[in-house]
Amino acid sequence: MKITLFWHRRDFRLHDNAGLAAALSSGYPVVPLFIYDREILDLLPSRRDARVTFIYDQVERLAQETAQAGGTFLAMYGRPLEVFEQLLTRYEVAAVYTNEDYEPYAAERDTAVAELCQRHGATFQAYKDQVIFAKREILSKSGSPNRTFSSYRNAWLDKLQDEDLQPYPSKELFTAERLGHLPDAEPRPGLESMQFERFEQFVPAAELPAEAVVRNYHLTRNSPGQVNSSTRRSVHLRFGTLSVRELMRQARDLNPKLLAELIWRDYFMMLLWHFPNTATESYDPRLRHVPYRNNEEEFKAWCEGRTGYPLVDAGMRELNQTGYLPNRARIAAAGFLVKHLLIDWRWGDKYFADKLLDYDMAQNVGNWQWMAGTGVVAAPWFRVYSPQSQQEQYDPTFAYVWQWVPEFGTCEYPKPIVEHKFARQRAVDTLRAAYQAAG
Ligand SMILES: Cc1cc2nc3c(=O)[nH]c(=O)nc-3n(C[C@H](O)[C@H](O)[C@H](O)COP(=O)(O)OP(=O)(O)OC[C@H]3O[C@@H](n4cnc5c(N)ncnc54)[C@H](O)[C@@H]3O)c2cc1C
Known part of the structure; x- marks a missing residue:
């Protein structure tokens, strides 16, 4: 029996799913699939990762919904090319459907999987979703x-x-007649079998x-x-x-x-x-060789929320404890790192990538390069926000600060790590010199 595989990646839902709706209209029974991708998982800094726990729970939910509808859900652990080699050899696969993913790694991976499908006589179709x-x-x-x-x-x-x-009418089409049933499907991997520990964080409901x-x-x-x-x-x-x-x-x-x-x-x-290269280098060639200070002690103080600037510290502590921080606090923390401390935006980008529950390469890189003044679109390089003015404007009663920095206002709270006017001038001078040196 020929089947269509539907490969879930960043689309853990049955309703309004472009690629899934197309797969269910392909004429072949559809078997939904998720791959716990070792190319990604093996690089994570911790085996207690809230995002992996979140993904695992969504996969289990989808598997249950698929079983209730009368179909089989495949969940595999491995490298996508190896997993597909195995599936394309074992089953008669007419097509692999999925939704587009625009990150550089994903684009390369999908090209390789599409080539593999072609060699096995299957088509590979990706939809905007x-x-x-x-x-x-x-x-x-x-x-x-x-x-x-x-x-x-x-x-x-x-x-x-x-x-x-x-x-898209994917949920309406998700019926037993359109789903594939594979009695010999391998059991789904558990978190422990992938050497991950359960680590939950608060996530609001997935509703509007x-x-x-x-x-x-x-x-x-x-x-x-x-x-x-x-x-x-x-x-x-x-x-x-x-x-x-x-x-x-x-x-x-x-x-x-x-x-x-x-x-x-x-x-x-x-x-x-x-511009996939902007994931790892500044878009503006004139700012690719800024002599950032990259002081490790100061970076550690920033990571731990001990800069002596309360809005920055509150944001970093919320991030460390919950995996989330509001946009205004992201702006304050990022601006302080790249301008006041003159630390390479890529250090901050990496730290956020490790911690943010909502980490998304395009949004993170785009926003960090915006803050650093180095991006395709960017704030003017000479703009250095005053942390004190930001505090007065966005958290005038210190409600946010008290929530995350309980020792604020006591002698336990650190003195500012650097003086604002001095740091502002240093940032402007350094960036101006970088521009001039680049001609
Ligand atoms: C340095 C820095 C790093 C960031 N990294 C990420 C990241 O990794 N992942 C991420 O999703 N967002 C990132 N953002 C953007 C933004 O801060 C978050 O999307 C937002 O705070 C999430 O909270 P929310 O859903 O309540 O947003 P809301 O304010 O309610 O906005 C609704 C939605 O709009 C989009 N949005 C809002 N602001 C932005 C923005 N500045 N850029 C792009 N999309 C936006 C998001 O999808 C967001 O969920 C970053 C911002 C900065 C300054």
């Missing part, structure tokens, strides 16, 4: 990616049609945020100390437990500011696809 517009769908008049967000956003809004936000949160978003999003100040849906967008089309529809109907933030997400995803 995690963004509204991707790759070359929005380009400037000269045919290259827009270099300002406002021009990208305007083109994005001009292009948007109702059908771009329509849900309450209407009031969305309506007030533009008023609250910059108040990290306030409950429900933002949607807290980044983890679900990262893992596809929430459909981006659903959240976009809600944002379009209720709050243009939220819609704009979601367009940033599309934009950074598109930029990383066009």
